[in-house]
Amino acid sequence: MRLDLADLRLFLCIVDAGSITQGAQRANLTLASASERLRSIEDAVGVKLLERRPRGVVTTEAGDALVHHARLILHQQELLKDELNAFVSGRRGTIRLYANTAALTEYLPEKLAPWLARHPRLNIDLRERTSADIVKAVEAGLAEAGLISDAVETGTLQVRPLEPAPLVLIIPAGHPLAASKSLALRDVYREPFVGLAAESALQEHIDGHARRAGFDVSFRVRMKGFRGLCEMVSHGVGLGIVPERVANRHQREGTYRKVPLSEAWAQRRLCVCFQDWDGLSSPVRALLEYLLGGGE
Structure with missing residues (x-):
């Protein structure tokens, strides 16, 4: 029949x-x-x-x-x-979005929460990667877009800025270097550090710059998240390197001092990267328009 x-x-x-x-x-x-x-x-x-x-x-x-x-x-x-x-x-689907550590932990939660609430049939598959790896993934078509630091080379990808995201040193308040105006990583690499877990994209980024400068950072302890890292620095365990937004959020009176890192790789802006705007799927384009300030 x-x-x-x-x-x-x-x-x-x-x-x-x-x-x-x-x-x-x-x-x-x-x-x-x-x-x-x-x-x-x-x-x-x-x-x-x-x-x-x-x-x-x-x-x-x-x-x-x-x-x-x-x-x-x-x-x-x-x-x-x-x-x-x-x-x-673009009213339904799953968006795969790659993001570096700072974007994933500090920028995206407060941005994505209201957007996802307004789009109940959309899901987001977030993957943490270093900015360099995100660029490679977007170039290879493994993801349509990614949130990266502008400190990396982006080749032929289109890049649009989201917000400043510099890295800073956080130094226990009583430390001799706490009053410094700015420091380079080479100035402090002999100091004991508190780091993020080895699988953290941001820690991999920092460690890579240290190795390229000819030294390894010495860690007393590694923490899974920024809150634990900042708590350790507050108690004088060691120095840390975190995004400035993180340092501001976790700082308590008299616990540690923020000192700018002078290297260019630390003077970052958070950006979104993609291959071609017109080639983005409707859900991804809607999300990026919102993050860039031009959508709901």
């Missing part, structure tokens, strides 16, 4: 109108064409579906069964169309 959606629509038009002539008009078909299609439908199912009467047609028992299932099938088809349209229009 082969019945397509057009067959089902025509059959329902005829049944609802109670007439082959009026049903053909509702289906935008000629009477001859509708009659031929109706014969083909009955031949396909192998049973009579309609009884012809002087004032129109009525369904047989088999016709009633076809009406029931035809309405279910066409309703399901409308639901499918609506659901697929939601993906096309």
Whole structure:
């Protein structure tokens, strides 16, 4: 038995109108064409579906069964169309977004919360990576967009700034270097440090710059998050390097001092990168418009 959606629509038009002539008009078909299609439908199912009467047609028992299932099938088809349209229009889907540590922990939570609340059918798959790895992933098409530091080379990617995100040293208040105006990493690498976990993208970024300068940072302890790191520095355990926004948020009176890092790699801005604006999917473009201040 082969019945397509057009067959089902025509059959329902005829049944609802109670007439082959009026049903053909509702289906935008000629009477001859509708009659031929109706014969083909009955031949396909192998049973009579309609009884012809002087004032129109009525369904047989088999016709009633076809009406029931035809309405279910066409309703399901409308639901499918609506659901697929939601993906096309950007009202539904899963966005894969790569972000560096600072963006993931400090910038995105307060930004994404209200946006996701307004878009209940959208999900976001957040992946933490170093800025350099994010650039490679976006170039390779593994993600449509990423949040990075502008301290990395971005090749042919388009880059738009979001906000300043410099890294600063945090130094226990009683430390001899706490009153410094600015310091380079080479000035303090012999000092004991509190770091982030080795798998942290930001710590990998900092360690990489230290190695390129010819030394390794010595860690007394590594913490899973910024709060623990700042707490350790507050108690004099060692020095730390964190985004300035983090230092401001966790600083308590007299616990540690912020000292700017003088190297160019620490004078960062948080940016969004992507290959081509017009090539972004609707959900990703909607999110980036919001982050860039031009959308809801």
